Amino acid sequence: MKAADLTVSTGSHWHSGARITDFSYNTLLALIPAIAMGLYRYGVCAAGVIGTAVASAMIAEAAMQKILGKPVRIADGSAAVSGLLLALLLPANTPAYMVVVASVIGITIGKLCFGGLGANPLSPALVGWAVLRITKPWAGYLDFDLALINYDLGFSMQYPLAVLKASGSSGLQDFNTWNLFLGNQTGGIGASAIVCVLGGGLYMIARGLVRWEIPLCFLLGVIIASCLFRLVDSAAYAGPLFHIVTGNVMIGAFFLSTDNSSAPINRWGMVAFGLCCGMITVVLRVWSVYPDGVVFACLLMSLFVPLLDKLKATPIVVRPTRAQITRKTVEGGASS
Amino acid sequence: MSVFKEFTKGLWQELPPFRLVLGLCPVLAVTKSATNGLGMGLAVIFVLTWSNILVSALRKVIPRKVRIASYIVIIATFVVIVEMATQAFFYPVYEALGIFIPLIVVNCVILGRAEAFASKNGVFASALDGLGIGTGFTISLVVLGGLRELVGAGTLFDVEIMSAVYRSHSFSFMLEAPGAFICLGVLLAIMNAVSAPSSS
Known part of the structure; x- marks a missing residue:
């Protein structure tokens, strides 16, 4: 008997007991x-x-599923x-056509060109945002300082990361980390509300819908990298806490990077x-x-996920004991 | 009739970028405008036709073991002619296409036709094959370039089509590399959907 040449890989899913609908509505x-x-x-x-983005996403999904002849599943x-x-x-002033596109x-x-939910290698929200970001005539609307020029919110109205980019960490005197954490900063509509996003993320983890x-x-990666930069030159680079409480890091850590089909599934x-x-x-x-x-x-x-899934993959089946393995080898040697 | 077929197969059945999915590097890189696509396509028609003719004429002379090297030498000869001619007479096109004119030497479509067709068929058939495939390549490039230019910059062959408002807020994503891939993919999907046998 020849030993079977089996490929060992992780199971293609992890299950928390929730259905897609539960997952989506809990995220909302x-x-x-x-x-x-x-x-x-x-x-x-x-x-x-928000209304434009949600409505156009749902209409696009329904229309595309009709065109492709698949069952329309926007209710999930x-x-x-x-x-x-x-x-x-x-930013709140994004023109509607940009949001729709x-x-x-x-x-x-x-998402749907790759086969719909569960088959998409990239998170749809991130793809949409990246398209806007690299469209040069539109990029001005994504720079928060310009986009939010008509607002006066009673705190520093400069986008912290733009300040960091423009004048290095010396320009950050105006920003108080605790204030930034409470969401007193300009930025995306929801991404800048750091403490609210953190609360929502902890709720998702507590419900078992997002793995911790x-x-x-x-967050650890952000801390490590910013500490490394600080080791090189502590005057030029911002500290780890600043990086965590500004921009999209919090929403990225809890909601964007944990998109189910574009994140790895083994520990x-x-x-x-x-x-x-x-x-x-x-x-x-920084660069x-x-x-x-x-x-x-x-x-x-996300593009590396197929490789990362091979990292120390644990098979679902029970591992054979050493005695079983030895017996199999002996049998295999005897019959061949 | 069959000779005519050698020409027409390049227009749909074996349309290079979409059906054979060959020579994608220049297809994606130079189609920022319809003009560039047309210039590249015409250069490829010239090189492809003449290299097919020469490869076919020499097919009994070239030893099988060194055939690829010989084809490259033949192709490179015509590419140099094209490069010098565009530099002399169409300087703006030469500037716009840049490195991609010399890179026609390693365009898979040309080497592919030399290997797959010209080395096995007569001179006349090979010339028609080169013309047909080259024409198909040119049409694809012009369509792709035109689409990207129209959406991405609001112009077509440098003629302003869209309104000034659109042109200042154009969807320039289509001119970037990811836009090229997405545009090619969508056109490929539409072509496959159109020509797929209906599964009723």
């Missing part, structure tokens, strides 16, 4: 504080952006979550995924032309 629930904060800050403009809420996450990353491209190209490995390691894969996302985020913040690097870091690492 967890994001309500962040939405509320955004509406409180930016008023009806924010409501417009996954399209709504993608649209909402996209809206939370955008981003969420339609995210849903159609980023990725968010924790994401060590998740650890590596989170750490790399966090570190690449800081590297992009790239864009102020924030969370989305590109998550997109980049």
